[in-house]
Amino acid sequence: xxxxxxxxxxxxxxxxxxxxxxxxxxxxxxxxxxxxxxxxxxxxxxxxxxxxxxxxxxxxxxxxxxxxxxxxxxxxxxxxxxxxxxxxxxxxxxxxxxxxxxxxxxxxxxxxxxx
Amino acid sequence: xxxxxxxxxxxxxxxxxxxxxxxxxxxxxxxxxxxxxxxxxxxxxxxxxxxxxxxxxxxxxxxxxxxxxxxxxxxxxxxxxxxxxxxxxxxxxxxxxxxxxxxxxxxxx
Numbered sequence: 001x002x003x004x005x006x007x008x009x010x011x012x013x014x015x016x017x018x019x020x021x022x023x024x025x026x027x028x029x030x031x032x033x034x035x036x037x038x039x040x041x042x043x044x045x046x047x048x049x050x051x052x053x054x055x056x057x058x059x060x061x062x063x064x065x066x067x068x069x070x071x072x073x074x075x076x077x078x079x080x081x082x083x084x085x086x087x088x089x090x091x092x093x094x095x096x097x098x099x100x101x102x103x104x105x106x107x108x109x110x111x112x113x114x115x
Numbered sequence: 116x117x118x119x120x121x122x123x124x125x126x127x128x129x130x131x132x133x134x135x136x137x138x139x140x141x142x143x144x145x146x147x148x149x150x151x152x153x154x155x156x157x158x159x160x161x162x163x164x165x166x167x168x169x170x171x172x173x174x175x176x177x178x179x180x181x182x183x184x185x186x187x188x189x190x191x192x193x194x195x196x197x198x199x200x201x202x203x204x205x206x207x208x209x210x211x212x213x214x215x216x217x218x219x220x221x222x223x224x
Contacts, residue, residue: 043214091158100147100206106158
């Protein structure tokens with residue numbers, strides 16, 4: 001299928017270690033989003049990329065969180081010095097463009113557990 | 116950001132229609148109304164969206180009030196697989212979706 005692909009599906013890491021989460025958007029989608037969802041809670045917006053424009057990082061919770069995207073392709077979300085409160089599922093999504101009528105497609109998420 | 120208000124939970128019987136309400140009294144003229152649902156342990160799934168006119172697709176129908184201050188997602192015949200959290204969301208500039216608490220739909224056999 002040609003959906004949004006995320007890896008790893010599951011990651012268990014020790015407190016203090018760095019983790020990288022990868023997202024492959026749907027081909028041709030210029031807009032890419034990262035969200036976080038803690039267990040039993042709603043989705044929190046983290047960061048948004050649109051083409052070659054500067055990303056909207058307004059949702060990143062601390063400077064331990066960063067994300068990159070090369071052009072309109074793969075994105076990587078990096079969490080440095082992980083803490084237990086970082087345990088959550090990290091969801092990536094993409095859409096054709098930033099037009100508000102476009103459908104946003106979500107991946108299955110990367111489940112992060114910090115022990 | 117325009118916000119939406121939904122009931123925390125609803126129950127339905129299998130094979131019966133379900134009407135999920137959403138209030139968005141501060142909607143702006145360019146906001147689209149999106150509905151997504153999230154099944155347990157899965158990412159959100161697109162259901163339907165619209166701007167002003169009612170919309171139908173294979174999953175559901177979306178009825179939008181004339182003043183656009185409210186909308187209703189209609190599942191014509193609920194099945195057990197429709198049990199999920201349903202999110203009503205307004206898309207703002209940049210198409211960033213702000214998720215609220217959603218409505219947890221329970222379907223009884």
